[in-house]
Amino acid sequence: MSHLTVDIGGRPGLDCRGFCNYCYFKHVSDTRPLGCRYCLPFSVGCDYCTRGVREGYQGFKDLRTVADETLANISVSSDDITRVTISGGGDPSCYPAFADLVDLLASLEAPLHIGYTSGKGFDDPAIADHLIDCGLTEVSYTVFASDPALRKRWMRDPTPEASLRVLERLAEEIDVYAAAVILPGVNDGAVLEETCAWLEERGVRGLILMRFANTLEQGLILGNAPIIKGQRVQTVKEFAETVDAMNGRFSMKVSGTPLGDPEIGSPFAILHEPDLVKKLPRVRKRASVVTGSIAAPFIQRVLQIRGYQPRVVKVKKDIACLITLDDLREIDPAKLEEVVIIPGRAFVHDGEAQKVLSADGVYREVVRGPETLTADAETSMGMTKNAVLQMELDGFAALINTINLHGK
DSSP, X not given: OEXXXXXXXXXXXXXXXXXXXXXXXXXXXXXOOOOOTTSOTTOSOOHHHHTGGGTOOOSBOOHHHHHHHHHHHHHTOOSOEEEEEEEOSSOGGGOTTHHHHHHHHHTTOSOEEEEEEOOTTOOOTTHHHHHHHTTEEXXXXXXSOSOHHHHHHHHOOSOHHHHHHHHHHHHHHSEEXXXXXXXXXXXXHHHXXXXXXXXXXXXXXXXXXXXXXXXXXXXXXXXXXXXXXTOOOOOHHHHHHHHHHHHHHOSSEEEEESSOBTXXXXXXXXXXXXXXHTTSOOOOSOOEEEXXXXXXXXXXXXXXXXXXXXXXXXXXXXXXXGOBHHHHHTXXXXXXXXXXXXXXXXXXXXXXXXXXXXXXXXXXXXXXXXSOSSOOHXXXXXXXXXXXXXXHHHHHHHHHHHHHHHOO
């Protein structure tokens, strides 16, 4: 079994008919390299934490290039292709040769999946039948709101009625997962209820709600905060309550990122399964675990049950994988153990992290922990509860083993 990803390239805001008003990539500036797990030990910055994190492609790849790369990937795979996913920095619906690309991929006779589309490039509803005929089985589709006027204003969709009709037609035949960034006062409240009802009536499998980010602490690490001046953002608690309310009111699955998936109980669904927590290794050594403000209390509870004595160290940044060196500078080194475990995907260079966390003159070893401990809604939407629990079991086992291997 082999999953083939077809990268079409493209640039956010440029190859998607313009930025949505709330887009994470608006106002991105050329800041210094962030540093990450892929950097060389003696050098801060690599392709991933300079170009990749900004999705700094050179534009859409031409069809021949995509075809050649796809053929090359197939040739080095020893397994049968069981799934094909179209992705890229630009919006697939805006890819100039999109219909031809889909025709080409249909020849692989494997289920086709579009990882993300806003649908802003769909001007003719007939494209939906073409996609279905070519084997499209699943798509993640940004809806924002079922009101075409709101979609046109906030997503800058020139043909919102056609885009919504494509979503509607696809939902009749395949698995459609809708998504909406929630802007308080714009598409929440009664508008959100109407959107959920519209999606449910059309057979959409699920809706992922995304909390709008407008500050550095909420995740805007590319020097681009605020996205919308003066726009209110829900607190994490308010957002979680919105997700719970919508999921309880409709039969389709409604989940949210960063919190949560009410149907599965994630993130950190393992806390609802005490027998599973008992299967984790015991914590035998001491090390400081650094994480984001949302995950910290959950991680603390799991580790404490398994014998962890120190306090998990939380920074102001909501999401652990978006922690940068500036977040580490705000930590009082005197409160840290001799070994500090940082999130595996944190945008920090290991050498710089060690210097910052040893600023009080005490040398501290910095170790990266697992890349993931749980599944957010974008991941769990297509997973079973058992699969999420297994992911968490594996992640926490890896974290505890890291503590026991490197701790004092």
